[in-house]
Amino acid sequence: MFRTMLAQPSASGPDGLSAGRPGGTDAGRPPAGAAAAAGRAAAAGRRARARRPRAPGSGAAGTPLAAAAAAVAGGACPPGRRGRRRGAAALRARDRRRERWATEKAEKQAARDRRRARAGAAVTLERDGAEGEAAGDASSEWRPAVAGRRPKDSQLPFGSFKTEGQGMGLRARRPLQKGEVFFQERPLLAAAEGDLNALIRTFLGLGSRQKALVLGLGCPPEGQTGRRGAPMAALVGARGERLEELLIDELGWREEEVDTHRDEVWHFLRVVEANSTVWAADQGQILTIGPFTSRVNHSCEPNVYLFDTLEEKPDGKYAGNIVWVAATAVQEGEELYINYADDMGGGGGSVPLMPSLLMPVGKRRRKLQTDWGFTCSCPRCVESLETDPARCFQCPECAEGRVMACRAAPEDAPAGDDGAATRPAAAEGLSQCRACGSRPSAQVAALVLQEERKAVMGLRTTLTPAAFMGYKSGRGHLGRGRDRLEGWAQKLWGAGLGETHWAMQWLECLAGWGPPKSKLSRPPWRLLPPRLHDYFETAGRAEAGALPSEDELARAARAAEQLRAEAEAELSRAEGGGAEAEPSPAEVEGGAPLPALEPGELKKVLPGLLALFRTHKDALGEEGVSYLGEQLKAFARAPGSPEEFVRGLREFPSPEARREFSALLDRIAYMSSKKVPGG
Numbered sequence: 001m002f003r004t005m006l007a008q009p010s011a012s013g014p015d016g017l018s019a020g021r022p023g024g025t026d027a028g029r030p031p032a033g034a035a036a037a038a039g040r041a042a043a044a045g046r047r048a049r050a051r052r053p054r055a056p057g058s059g060a061a062g063t064p065l066a067a068a069a070a071a072v073a074g075g076a077c078p079p080g081r082r083g084r085r086r087g088a089a090a091l092r093a094r095d096r097r098r099e100r101w102a103t104e105k106a107e108k109q110a111a112r113d114r115r116r117a118r119a120g121a122a123v124t125l126e127r128d129g130a131e132g133e134a135a136g137d138a139s140s141e142w143r144p145a146v147a148g149r150r151p152k153d154s155q156l157p158f159g160s161f162k163t164e165g166q167g168m169g170l171r172a173r174r175p176l177q178k179g180e181v182f183f184q185e186r187p188l189l190a191a192a193e194g195d196l197n198a199l200i201r202t203f204l205g206l207g208s209r210q211k212a213l214v215l216g217l218g219c220p221p222e223g224q225t226g227r228r229g230a231p232m233a234a235l236v237g238a239r240g241e242r243l244e245e246l247l248i249d250e251l252g253w254r255e256e257e258v259d260t261h262r263d264e265v266w267h268f269l270r271v272v273e274a275n276s277t278v279w280a281a282d283q284g285q286i287l288t289i290g291p292f293t294s295r296v297n298h299s300c301e302p303n304v305y306l307f308d309t310l311e312e313k314p315d316g317k318y319a320g321n322i323v324w325v326a327a328t329a330v331q332e333g334e335e336l337y338i339n340y341a342d343d344m345g346g347g348g349g350s351v352p353l354m355p356s357l358l359m360p361v362g363k364r365r366r367k368l369q370t371d372w373g374f375t376c377s378c379p380r381c382v383e384s385l386e387t388d389p390a391r392c393f394q395c396p397e398c399a400e401g402r403v404m405a406c407r408a409a410p411e412d413a414p415a416g417d418d419g420a421a422t423r424p425a426a427a428e429g430l431s432q433c434r435a436c437g438s439r440p441s442a443q444v445a446a447l448v449l450q451e452e453r454k455a456v457m458g459l460r461t462t463l464t465p466a467a468f469m470g471y472k473s474g475r476g477h478l479g480r481g482r483d484r485l486e487g488w489a490q491k492l493w494g495a496g497l498g499e500t501h502w503a504m505q506w507l508e509c510l511a512g513w514g515p516p517k518s519k520l521s522r523p524p525w526r527l528l529p530p531r532l533h534d535y536f537e538t539a540g541r542a543e544a545g546a547l548p549s550e551d552e553l554a555r556a557a558r559a560a561e562q563l564r565a566e567a568e569a570e571l572s573r574a575e576g577g578g579a580e581a582e583p584s585p586a587e588v589e590g591g592a593p594l595p596a597l598e599p600g601e602l603k604k605v606l607p608g609l610l611a612l613f614r615t616h617k618d619a620l621g622e623e624g625v626s627y628l629g630e631q632l633k634a635f636a637r638a639p640g641s642p643e644e645f646v647r648g649l650r651e652f653p654s655p656e657a658r659r660e661f662s663a664l665l666d667r668i669a670y671m672s673s674k675k676v677p678g679g
């Protein structure tokens with residue numbers, strides 16, 4: 001369900017400015033420069049495993065079906081089959097078969113309808129609390145199996161629900177922390193992309209329950225391909241009318257097999273087109289279908305990032321999972337969204353230089369319409385329809401406030417003969433300035449927008465991927481390239497663009513491409529909307545292998561223990577306690593319960609803790625300081641076990657901060673246990 005530049009012959013950013021896939025190993029650095037660069041070394045190590053998900057159906061070249069078609073056209077069909085001339089008898093037989101199938105199909109459909117009417121619409125997905133629930137009821141929940149096995153409710157951090165206008169969707173059942181790997185799905189189906197025969201045969205080999213899960217996924221009605229230039233329609237016809245030819249003539253199926261499976265295969269191929277995920281692996285592309293992954297809708301401000309750990313085994317089967325990471329903090333009940341517009345990964349060099357998510361709303365929607373056949377109704381798009389922050393300008397009147405591109409005001413529209421407005425749909429104007437209250441006239445708006453066009457055009461012709469790559473030194477540092485980017489930002493600023501204009505944000509992303517030290521950090525380089533920033537950052541970290549994997553967490557835990565032991569040893573030396581004061585193994589391993597603090601003793605500890613917090617205030621940030629403050633106050637109100645207190649701190653929402661402060665927390669735990677103030 002993703003797209004990657006790997007899969008696209010060319011890609012354009014806004015105004016065609018892009019990108020494509022720049023060459024070189026640093027080409028794929030994600031915009032989250034700090035994280036990505038920090039993970040550069042890790043990424044190099046992981047590169048062998050780097051995979052990128054993308055949408056099948058992303059243009060003719062990128063789909064399993066199109067790949068299969070290409071393979072077929074290129075002679076990958078069984079020898080002796082392709083190019084076989086058909087005699088009149090064969091053609092008559094084919095027509096007879098088609099007629100028979102049409103009749104059988106109508107009968108089957110009628111039977112299906114009857115069954116549905118009897119059983120309600122939940123035919124393949126089990127619903128929780130189905131009693132009294134109409135199909136599609138917003139409160140209904142389905143629980144498909146993971147690789148055929150149904151997880152218990154308590155194991156699932158999300159549930160499904162009926163969205164408004166986007167079919168089914170998933171929403172969080174509990175709060176998720178940014179960077180949290182909260183779910184992993186083993187695909188029900190995995191096959192080499194392009195090997196259509198293997199894909200279909202793998203599907204047919206599934207158990208009936210698993211097949212039902214796959215066929216229960218949403219797909220466009222027959223005859224509606226959903227996507228422009230849909231490759232499946234090109235391959236087998238919009239209604240599957242050439243499926244039989246494909247199966248028999250190209251894939252070498254026996255007629256009896258086709259008779260038995262045709263309808264099922266036809267339904268399956270439509271599901272594949274709408275729901276499969278393709279991952280770039282070393283051995284080639286792997287196409288997967290996971291019932292859960294297939295239910296996550298798209299948003300232009302996604303809160304979930306997916307990566308995979310898929311691997312082809314020597315027997316040709318696939319092992320591994322699709323891993324779900326919370327890209328931002330997600331609240332309980334919030335819908336989960338991923339990014340269908342492009343893949344934001346970076347380690348393997350496939351990140352688009354111009355992420356589609358930065359595009360203005362019109363361009364984003366056109367892209368999704370072309371690639372996916374739906375008009376995006378995500379919250380960000382809906383909010384940007386009237387005035388789009390990605391087309392933001394300094395107010396031509398007061399220069400302090402900001403105005404956005406929007407539809408021209410009706411009074412500015414040219415009048416027709418009869419006096420009625422005949423404004424072309426594309427006519428643009430500028431919104432009212434919140435600071436001075438003025439709304440630029442049509443003439444002023446036209447000038448501002450003309451300046452924008454000129455500036456963007458200049459950027460587009462000069463800042464090509466090749467030029468950008470040229471900015472970088474051999475080690476990938478941006479070096480003086482940053483000055484160029486800053487120069488460009490100043491030009492755009494001079495041309496009247498505002499901070500949240502896509503071109504400014506794009507420059508910020510590019511500037512962030514380098515290692516952390518070179519990241520531009522002074523104003524106005526804080527332009528990305530926070531959630532988008534989080535998403536890019538998490539994507540970069542995931543791709544750079546910097547997310548807290550289980551290994552990493554275990555390592556961090558060991559490191560924390562080590563620090564704690566060191567701190568205790570140091571303290572005991574300072575106390576002059578010598579060997580006696582050495583922590584017991586149980587304490588080092590966190591096994592020994594810490595004694596509860598008495599209110600009087602707490603007074604001694606608090607100043608020390610506060611001093612520690614103050615020392616680390618900057619790293620903690622505002623959110624961290626207030627969180628720790630709350631914990632501290634709660635502890636002061638009702639002092640209990642220091643362990644509980646420290647546990648509260650360990651639940652700090654940001655995993656990064658948690659890691660950073662694990663040593664600090666260990667010291668706090670230690671001090672609490674020793675009742676010694678100071679750090």
Ligand SMILES: C[S@@+](CC[C@H](N)C(=O)[O-])C[C@H]1O[C@@H](n2cnc3c(N)ncnc32)[C@H](O)[C@@H]1O
Nearest residue numbers: 166167168218294295296297298374376377378
């Ligand atoms: C892989 S499916 C996602 C699950 C789907 N909603 C369902 O009911 O099974 C993709 C389809 O969901 C819908 N969809 C996903 N994100 C959307 C969005 N942002 N706006 C509108 N429709 C969306 C589109 O119909 C799209 O073809």
